[in-house]
Amino acid sequence: MKILKAIERIPGGLMVVPLLLGAIINTFFPQALQIGGFTTALFKQGAMPLIGLFLLCNGAQITLREAGVSLSKGVALTAVKFFIGAALGWVVGKFMGPTGLLGLSSLAIIAAVTNSNGGLYTALASQYGDPTDVGAIAILSINDGPFLTMVAMGATGLANIPFIALVAVVIPILVGMILGNLDEEWKKFLAPGQKLLIPFFAFPLGAALDFRTILKAGFPGILLGVLTVVLTGLGGYLTIKYIFRENKGVGAAIGTTAGNAVATPAAVAAVDPTLEPLVAAATAQVAASVIITAILCPLLVSYLDKIERGKNLAGREKVV
Numbered sequence: 001m002k003i004l005k006a007i008e009r010i011p012g013g014l015m016v017v018p019l020l021l022g023a024i025i026n027t028f029f030p031q032a033l034q035i036g037g038f039t040t041a042l043f044k045q046g047a048m049p050l051i052g053l054f055l056l057c058n059g060a061q062i063t064l065r066e067a068g069v070s071l072s073k074g075v076a077l078t079a080v081k082f083f084i085g086a087a088l089g090w091v092v093g094k095f096m097g098p099t100g101l102l103g104l105s106s107l108a109i110i111a112a113v114t115n116s117n118g119g120l121y122t123a124l125a126s127q128y129g130d131p132t133d134v135g136a137i138a139i140l141s142i143n144d145g146p147f148l149t150m151v152a153m154g155a156t157g158l159a160n161i162p163f164i165a166l167v168a169v170v171i172p173i174l175v176g177m178i179l180g181n182l183d184e185e186w187k188k189f190l191a192p193g194q195k196l197l198i199p200f201f202a203f204p205l206g207a208a209l210d211f212r213t214i215l216k217a218g219f220p221g222i223l224l225g226v227l228t229v230v231l232t233g234l235g236g237y238l239t240i241k242y243i244f245r246e247n248k249g250v251g252a253a254i255g256t257t258a259g260n261a262v263a264t265p266a267a268v269a270a271v272d273p274t275l276e277p278l279v280a281a282a283t284a285q286v287a288a289s290v291i292i293t294a295i296l297c298p299l300l301v302s303y304l305d306k307i308e309r310g311k312n313l314a315g316r317e318k319v320v
Contacts, residue, residue: 015123016298018199022206050201052172057193059176061131069132074139077254080235085113103220108282111149112289113228115261119205121253123198128305129250138170149264209291217288224285225292229255233300249304256293
């Protein structure tokens, strides 16, 4: 059976198929992943260590002269993600009031749109980009959590910046860079990990999702996911295309909502109690956005990448 080839024919298949399988099992047979031992450790709790190893393998492929490019891309993509979410939330809050846009409050919009799924980004960047794109996660990790949402909501002075969490993301990349730059053999040895590890951390990422969340959130939750994918995905794509002059679709990989963004509405309301009435609906909507973006974002990245590859091929044929 040509299972791997069939999966690779699906846009973002190495990431999407295991992720959806994990979500299906967690939705309908959650206890199957809770039997303990190696099974639970790998298929339910294994995402973080495997992503850490993935970042180390990718870091080994980054030369020292490319490190600045990674940081520049990370800053640019983080800024785009933040400003789109903040601007959309401000417009909704300013002109549509607490009820928001079709049931979407500014709290839900900013919480979902300004946060990106780091695991999904790294997988897509590995498949459709190069080591400098994956290395951008060192900066993109800043938007993983409530901090930028609080900044956008005007609560900057009350937020604690999780600096040690940012350091923890960078260390595996730095260790990989040191090994890869000191020894070419280590660079070659770790290279296969860039692809090998993707389906194995995708499955436990999916195992944290529950499709019933979409039903609970209803149309506003679906709309929030679509807005996040389209607005920030296209924003990231155009950033890489026109600022960095690279014709590829990988910039759209920021068009996701991070899983821990589900807790952001409650965290923001703890700072500003006047937002408490919006928390229940916003939490369900953000959770729906996590699932919707995990499904749609890889499709958008694959579509844009195909367009760019077609243009590149046409350009080369003209030159010939």
